[in-house]
Amino acid sequence: MTEIIVKEYCDETIKMDYFSFGKGKRILAIIPGLSIKRVMNSANDIVEAYNLLSSDFTIYVFDRKKAMPDNYSIFDMANDTAYVIKELGINKLSLFGASQGGMISMVMAINYPELVENLIVGSSSAFCTTQASKIFKEWILLANERKCTELCLSFGRYIYPKEVFDKYHDFFIEMSKIIDDKELDNFVIMTRSMLDFNILKDLYKIKCPILDLSSKDDLIFGIDASNNLAKALINNKYVRYLYDDYGHAAYDLAPDYKRRIVEFIKKNN
Secondary structure: OOOOEEEEEEOOOOEEEEEEEOOOOEEEEEEOOOOOOOHHHHHHHHHHHHHHHOOOEEEEEEEEEOOOOOOOOHHHHHHHHHHHHHHOOOOOEEEEEEOHHHHHHHHHHHHOOOOEEEEEEEOOOOEOOHHHHHHHHHHHHHHHOOOHHHHHHHHHHHHOOHHHHHHOHHHHHHHHOOOOHHHHHHHHHHHHOOOOOEOHHHHHHOOOOEEEEEEOOOOOOHHHHHHHHHHHOOOOOEEEEEEOOOHHHHHHHOOOHHHHHHHHHHHOO
């Protein structure tokens, strides 16, 4: 059984939970996407999903900081995560961010090029599309009105393909029963941070190799988000693979997803 080391980074400026696993010489940091429950609640699931990588990498998974101000931006999240990573003594890593985690990861690659050797973004975007904005506003409204069941069902419906959502419909209902007010408040802050996010004009500053794993049938960002990444990064070391039939959650569902990450990093190390 893979050992999971769960810790809290804490100093006078920030408190942030993270966990690590694997014994490889290379360092891979994972920045998960937006979630209603805290990332630490899913530690076992994440380790099981990414155990394939544990022989080649020591893997760190970072949650958002615990005390979030109301105006906590994607840029703030990136700065805080980079700060904790450096404080842990890590100065070079491969970085994988899914969905909102991809937004954070792209900002980190722009602002901390000395830290990020390789960048993998999954089901993410360099800007908030019209389609995504409509969905995020719906989630914010449901969270503010404490409509937990409706929020969890909407969240699952947009992230997963219909057959997967239908299969786990009851799970989303059960999950809605264990969400507290603090989690809902944090969810609103994190979701709101994406509404005015746009780094298209700064993408040229990313100099490291990039792997973009996107989906043609992504109901949140759509294919336009990935197409804009491809256009902006055409002169960079940019590789794209487009999935179909897995929706926004290709990072959870596509059977070859982790293998593509490993092959990309090994090729570009």
